[in-house]
Amino acid sequence: MTSLDDIDVTVLKGVGKALAETLAKLGIHSLQDLLFHLPHRYEDRTRVISMGQLRIGDVAVVEGEVMKADLVMGRRRSLQVTLKDSSGFLVMRFFHFNAAQKNQLSEGARVRCFGEVRPGRAGYEFYHPEYQVNPPPMPSQGEATLTPVYPLTEGIQQPRVRSLCQQALTYLKRYPIRDWLPASIMAQYQLPGISEAVALVHSPPANAPVHLLMEGRHPAQQRLVMEELLAHQLSLLKVRQQIQAREALPLLPTGDLPERFLDALPFRLTGAQRQVMTEIRQDLSQPLPMLRLVQGDVGSGKTVVAALAALQTIGAGAQVALMAPTEILAEQHYQNFKGWLEPLGIQLAWLSGKVKGKPREAALAAVASGEAAVIIGTHALFQGDVHFNRLALVIVDEQHRFGVHQRLALREKGVGGTLAPHQLIMTATPIPRTLAMSAYADLDTSVIDELPPGRKPIETIVIPDSRRDDVTDRVRKACMAGRQAYWVCTLVEESEALQCQAAEATAEELAERLPDLKVGLVHGRLKAAEKAEMMDRFKQGELDLLVATTVIEVGVDVPNASLIIIENPERLGLAQLHQLRGRVGRGEEASFCVLMYHPPLSQNGKARLQALRDSQDGFVIAEKDLEIRGPGEVLGTRQTGMMQFRLADFERDQGWIEPVRAMAPQLMGQPDRVDGLIRRWLGERTRYGDV
Incomplete structure (x- = not known):
């Protein structure tokens, strides 16, 4: 039987080859695609x-x-x-x-x-x-209807999309859209049929409640919202199913490596760390690949938990790969793990894009032979010439910077190419619960929600850049009293070169104005060795003030640093500002974060900086960030296209998240429905499950 999926858009009047190519950029090939190109808002032209x-x-x-x-x-x-x-x-x-x-x-x-x-x-x-x-x-009040507004691409205007959608609606009477939702769900939530919902959303009748349509709360819109959220949830469960269709090496806890490691630590684990460790230990012991996300605020001790997971793996005679998104963070992990594991007789290897020639060959040989039990690096670990001997655990730091497909690529590197490695994903970006339930439906989630004892709250001060002299004076006083400070330069341009120039100019200016202080500089264009040396000098107390770009956002730990100045904070997301602020407050001293903005601040900018002043809790801040900026930016997935919704809105529609989460696993046993829903809502993007 012919369906709208089979009918090409070229059947519509006025759609020739050129317009068909333009529509293809919007993912529109068939009449069904066109009818699911939904209005994202309405205009009242009545x-x-x-x-x-x-x-x-x-x-x-x-x-x-x-x-x-x-x-x-x-x-x-x-x-x-x-x-x-x-x-x-x-x-x-x-x-x-x-x-x-x-x-x-x-x-x-x-x-x-x-x-x-x-x-x-x-x-x-x-x-x-x-x-x-x-x-x-x-038209009279009784006949007037709202005007739909559609997402566009270059080469097509609103009136043209409107007229094409109206044409496509005439086919709907002859070829109804296949309803993939089971009748029981339709009845339980009193949902309209899919064809009826689509027709109403494109062409609201004159008597439709205007306020509900304008807010996206009309039953027809909500029917589509629920189906879209369900399609996303199913696509991630499918990724999980694909990974777990492969067996993993069960890593039974043996030997005394974890105990020896814990004995050597200068502190005791928090209750939250011990709880998360228990969950990981159980997962690693199974013949199914672990897929676990560990969330923890800045300084909550995720790295120690990762090290314990690595020791369980090494104790079972297998290898661990730890991957971080930037050279500086990967290098910090390498230094940490080296300090912890080498005394236990464990060999590590370091692989990044900048490791070349003989050192690279030596590292690759140690990885392939199994001599190196822990391999740490950037996404260079994915490269074809990296052959693991017995890889059984992959630890990914700051997962949201990689995307699902890159995690999937690592499953091919497992033991013998047949067993899938266990995956432990860590993030210091607290993810709002609603978002985690949707964006990470393929992962089990653990939260380290307890900071180590003795961490003092950081006082956050918001001031305009016209008071730069006062801020410079504050830095002088703090450093003369024996403490250290960061000065972070942010630029609106994405250009790394411009960011580095700005940081260089700031470092020169501060060195001139603060002749008594030793000023260092770190930015993205420095060689990894130079960066590491500068960070090390700062850590050892040889430098008083470190001027940096946002490369220091994650993972740098200097307990004596008690002051951080962030220039132009209005240009950064809340989560990123919270990460930067977490560079201080790691020692005994009271710590301060100064947000030095350039007036005038937008309403949005004011709300963000106020949220940071009001809270130290990364999860509260993440919820606020979600409210202000939307899920794509909070997760950093705007580029991957994963969390780009057509109709769903996390703030407005979070009431659907729990029901959808309960519904999705029940549908997984019905592959036709699952594939139909995923194809309808994600179209081309479903491929990310097949990497």
């Missing part, structure tokens, strides 16, 4: 607003008579059309226009237009509004 009532930022429909239409030669040539009604006037401005348009918008013409009010040279202006000349009468 009434005309008088021009005298308009305010900057309003999005409105106005109607009036053309007073004059002029060609204006400014920096850019534009067509300036002045409209008037009985209450005032407004300018429509077009930077792209043709002669026909200019003639159409001549003096005396009656025009209805829709746009956003902006301030302009001639008063209030609409830039490139949608407009009609000699418009028909407005």
